[in-house]
Amino acid sequence: QVQLVQSGSELKKPGASVKVSCKASGYTFTSYGMNWLRQAPGQGLEWMGWINPSTGNPRYVQGFTGRFVFSLDTSVSTAYLQISSLKAEDTAVYYCVAADGYFFDYWGQGTLVTVSS
Amino acid sequence: HSALTQPASVSGSPGQSITISCTGTSSDVGAYNYVSWYQQHPDKAPKLIIYEVSNRPSGVPDRFSGSKSGNTASLTISGLRAEDEADYYCNSYTTINTWVFGGGTKLTVL
Numbered sequence: 508q509v510q511l512v513q514s515g516s517e518l519k520k521p522g523a524s525v526k527v528s529c530k531a532s533g534y535t536f537t538s539y540g541m542n543w544l545r546q547a548p549g550q551g552l553e554w555m556g557w558i559n560p561s562t563g564n565p566r567y568v569q570g571f572t573g574r575f576v577f578s579l580d581t582s583v584s585t586a587y588l589q590i591s592s593l594k595a596e597d598t599a600v601y602y603c604v605a606a607d608g609y610f611f612d613y614w615g616q617g618t619l620v621t622v623s624s
Numbered sequence: 625h626s627a628l629t630q631p632a633s634v635s636g637s638p639g640q641s642i643t644i645s646c647t648g649t650s651s652d653v654g655a656y657n658y659v660s661w662y663q664q665h666p667d668k669a670p671k672l673i674i675y676e677v678s679n680r681p682s683g684v685p686d687r688f689s690g691s692k693s694g695n696t697a698s699l700t701i702s703g704l705r706a707e708d709e710a711d712y713y714c715n716s717y718t719t720i721n722t723w724v725f726g727g728g729t730k731l732t733v734l
Contacts, residue, residue: 542723551627551728552662552670552713568722602669609717610660610675617669 509533511603511615518621524591527618529603536584537561539605539613543577543588546617547599557606558586593622628653628714628726635732641702644729646714647695652724654695658717661690661699664728665710674699701731709733 514528529541542557556567558577565577576589586603598621605613629647636642646653646661653659657677662670672681674690677697687708689700697716701708714726 552715552725554723554725608675609656609658610672611662611670611715611723612672612681614669614671 509605509613511605511613513601513603513615513618516619516621518623519593520624521593521595521622523593523622524589525593525620527588527590527601527603527620529586529588529615531584531586531605534605536581539607541577541579541586542604542606542611543575544602544604544611545571545599546602547596550599555588560586590620593620595622598622626724628716628724630712630714630726630729632727633730633732635734636701636704637734638704638706640704641700642704642731643701644699644712644714644731646697646699646716646726648697648716648724649695651720652695652716652718653692653697655719656717657692659690659692659697660715661688662713662715663708663710664713670713704733706733 510532512530517525537560540557543555545553555571558565574591578587600617600619602617603615604611634642659677661674663673664670673684677692678690687703691698712729
């Protein structure tokens with residue numbers, strides 16, 4: 508069965524960087540687009556963008572450009588989200604989500620990133 | 625694209641039916657039949673319950689149904705059960721090749 512397993516919670520200071528991993532199994536890694544979503548505490552879901560595992564091309568939605576980078580290591584079926592120059596407002600749960608079509612089928616368990624001095 | 629509009633909360637008693645609306649525009653909900661719904665229990669990842677307006681993934685009870693009229697999509701849950709108490713989010717693909725979510729609806733089973 509399809510599984511996405513994300514790395515554990517992170518506590519970072521403002522200005523630091525963080526890299527969240529998302530290891531996929533149960534399907535051919537290049538078959539599904541890999542999306543990243545954010546959920547701030549007590550808030551709704553935001554689509555940050557996606558990366559095409561076949562080409563490696565990322566797309567970032569407005570508001571998630573510059574400090575946010577999506578990357579892949581197809582040799583280990585793993586996607587990454589790196590956030591640099593962290594701010595308090597980056598505190599959120601970040602989800603990787605594999606999409607087979609125009610909907611979000613398979614979700615990672617989420618990674619809580621807390622930014623606090 | 626602004627977030628889709630959902631009611632902040634709805635409630636119902638066990639056995640009853642409830643409907644959650646999701647209003648967008650002609651550039652998202654009204655443009656395609658690519659509306660999906662997600663159920664999220666506290667401290668859990670969301671789960672896909674409806675895709676392409678009215679299709680249920682395997683394992684989702686047929687108590688959950690979806691529909692769309694114009695720029696408004698709806699999720700109906702019939703025969704409410706205690707375990708249906710959760711947050712529900714609608715989502716739509718847009719004409720600029722992005723996805724947009726609704727703000728979420730908290731369902732309380734009385």
